[in-house]
Amino acid sequence: MRTIDDFLEHYRHQREWTRRIVAAIPEDHFDWRPSDDAFSCGDLVRHLMQAEIFWCRLLVTAARGEAYDPFRLEGAAKERMEAFRGPNLASSHDQAMGGTFAECLHNWSGIQERTEREFAGLPDNALHEIAVEHPLTTLEAPLWRMLLIMVEHEGHHRGQLTAYLKAAGVEQSAAVFGT
Secondary structure: OOOHHHHHHHHHHHHHHHHHHHHHOOHHHOOOOOOOOOOOHHHHHHHHHHHHHHHHHHHHHHHOOOOOOOOOOOOOHHHHHHHHHHHHHHHOOOHHHOOOHHHHHHHHHHHHHHHHHHHHOOOOOHHHHOEEEOOOOOOEEEHHHHHHHHHHHHHHHHHHHHHHHHHHOOOOOHHHHOO
16 A cells, blocks of 8 residues: 555445445344344444544554553453453444444544545655554554455454344345345
8 A cells, every 4th residue: 555545545445345335234133143142233233333433543542653442451462352241232233323334434434534634644654654552552653554454353243244244144145145
């Protein structure tokens, strides 16, 4: 990745794919989950929205040379992730993000606009010169790699949503998935 514009083009493409999938999920599947201890379909969408807010803050703050750790968890990465799982699942129930897929998609547009605006202000040289440490995983990588990891996180959960749809018996169309 050479420029922030290169990244933004990739990010927009991936987001459009995610939005098409979310828009295709029947509203009556918003609360469907494969097991009691898993995200529901709607929880996954809200999780992605919350994660984007986190990633944007993390990466923009790092580009300013500052650390960002809203979790303040102790221990190694494994202990941090284990301590984070319960609160992460609970926070995905936050109705402020939306109580339907349509509401989530509407609210997510504003989040995406802010993310794009914030990232567009990142200088291209920061992509390779700034190192970012993820406060949960303790992974440290250049800003350009962390930007891609942010998009990979979305892709991971997009795949999870498609698996949920398959398990719930929802028809999946090639047009929805961009193939």
